[in-house]
Amino acid sequence: MRLLLVEDDRLLAEGLASQLEKAGFSVDITRTAKEAAILGEQEDYKAGVLDLGLPDGNGLDVLRKWRSSKAIFPVLILTARGDWQDKVNGLKAGADDYLAKPFQTEELIARLNAIMRRSEGRVHSSVKAGRFELDENRQCLKVDDGSEHSLTGTEFRLLRCLMGRPGHIFSKEQLMEQLYNLNESPNENIIEAYIRRLRKLVGPETIATRRGQGYLFNDAV
Amino acid sequence: MRLLLVEDDRLLAEGLASQLEKAGFSVDITRTAKEAAILGEQEDYKAGVLDLGLPDGNGLDVLRKWRSSKAIFPVLILTARGDWQDKVNGLKAGADDYLAKPFQTEELIARLNAIMRRSEGRVHSSVKAGRFELDENRQCLKVDDGSEHSLTGTEFRLLRCLMGRPGHIFSKEQLMEQLYNLNESPNENIIEAYIRRLRKLVGPETIATRRGQGYLFNDAV
DNA sequence: CACGAACCTGAACTCTTTCTGAAAATACCA
DNA sequence: TGGTATTTTCAGAAAGAGTTCAGGTTCGTG
Structure with missing residues (x-):
């Protein structure tokens, strides 16, 4: 179950990745919008986790690029606490769910599983x-x-x-x-x-x- | 995994073919638009790599011919560096991806694999x-x-x-x-x-x- | 009708892919 | 750190697919 994690905070990214791997994902990490766009199009991920604040561009543009290509895996976006605008824009751009920082990893995993289930048309876990x-x-x-x-x-x-x-x-x-x-x-x-x-x-x-x-x-x- | 390589530069074609074969493809090379059109319709390729500049015709016409017949294998087109118009026209004509010359063979192989994956299950034929x-x-x-x-x-x-x-x-x-x-x-x-x-x-x-x-x-x- | 060419048939052979059991390496936990 | 669980590698065995072969059969033609 491959997953793409787009997050520029290296510490956070690696901590998350290790927990996600325990939960049965195999995780690729990228820190830049450019690489994220390419990986998302070329590799076969089952889901993506996307932080919006990236050093070299806006996460939403990455999401739009994915959606305009054939990258159709479900995407969860990470936003700063209570940033409603980001949330709305993200969902408009084709995100499947969002989560405000800070968050519990358990919740991230649960939500990821949920959007993956939905995208496969399943109801139960x-x-x-x-x-x-x-x-x-x-x-x-x-x-x-x-x-x-x-x-x-x-x-x-x-x-x-x-x-x-x-x-x-x-x-x-x-x-x-x-x-x-x-x-x-x-x-x-x-x-x-x-x-x-x-x-x-x-x-x-x-x-x-x-x-x-x-x-x-x-x-x- | 049969692949059709349409490229008139013989040196480039053979170099590419040898690397593609190492990557697990079995490659047929053709240098002319005419032969490309025929091979694409008659043989059962899993993907095609198409250079647009051919001695006896335009590569895009070849692509259109394929698409109007039953040749539905994914096609990657090679364009001169940054030739934007070619890219757009190519995608319009039914290409699945493009790559600007010069390029790394690794990238070509990665992109080929990507478009082949995407095209799987395109039709449950x-x-x-x-x-x-x-x-x-x-x-x-x-x-x-x-x-x-x-x-x-x-x-x-x-x-x-x-x-x-x-x-x-x-x-x-x-x-x-x-x-x-x-x-x-x-x-x-x-x-x-x-x-x-x-x-x-x-x-x-x-x-x-x-x-x-x-x-x-x-x-x- | 006889003959040769084309085709059929079953088995043997070669080569590649997969299976298998065990051992080595690595990660994990107390 | 030592012990356990898990992952990864290895090499020989087995099975399967692809190919060849030798002999038999059928067909068309002169």
Whole structure:
């Protein structure tokens, strides 16, 4: 679940990123409007967090640039406390939510999850597919026989990706992009290794291989 | 991942091609507008890189020709530095992105990947013929009794070619061209071998042989 | 009718991709 | 800091896809 954080206060940005990563995101940070515009257009993010005060330009212009290109991921903007004008302008420019500084990271995460759910057309904070259900809050997998299994961070992110679109084939490259940010890029065999672990949980049939194409979650099992 | 590179500067073209091939593309190069138009319509590329200045015509006309046919692969155009008009016209003509010369190959590759991602799922295209339907996204064959069979890469490409024009006779040479780029050229018996495999899926009557001419997909069965 | 060319067929072979188990590296927590 | 959980790498095994081959069959033509 890749996320773009646009924030020029380096300290704040890195603190946030570390907490967001614990919450299952893989975060790219940028400090400038210029880079933000490019990254937003080129990379495949699931959401963006945008501070409006940037050294080299206005965050709203970045947002407009995203929206006029095909970057359609949901965006949450950070505003100074009670700056109503910013809020209104932001929503006009296509933001999905806003949050006034200072804020609790928990609230940011909750709101992010909310706008991502909405943009995917989901209502609940869980993903269901076949006999399985993924609990976003507890980061665990429930089976319809009542059993439950907790997942590590990477297991969870990979499984969420696959279960989010049952039947859709995800290439290893796509999965790598969703699991890791621009800085990290481990050996692609890592996907095979995690697929194997997940299969031990959900059964070998549930995650199918399409040789040369990728993997898919089979909800018809 | 086939890619068509339209560039008249032979040196630049070959340098680019070699780097693109390292990045996982299989590249066909053409230097003329005429050939570009034909290749773009007939071959199955995943993306195109189009230089606008060609010896025998304007690159934008090539792009328009592609767009008016069924060539819907994403296209990145190369323009002279800062040529604003070219950029606008290019996007109007249906380009997906542009890049000003000179450029870093890394950036070209990044942008290519970006436009290819965006264009995925642009259309959930499927080819129907007779009792069969070919799902382009999942690379599988659906029969109208509800059954479904996933195909290997080569099976899929060959079947798509035949089903794309039911009743039309494709010579073995034509099929070879569709399946392989200009560098690879296996024994022509490979077509017979794959025709046989496909017949096991769709039934022997559905793919007919015209001795001395080629094969055709029979949608009247 | 006989012959050659084109096509069919099944199996074998090669090469690439994926699987697998274990070990090494790293991050995390007390 | 030491111990534990997690992530990442590695290398050999297995499986699958692509390709070739050799022999059989069918077809059209002289």
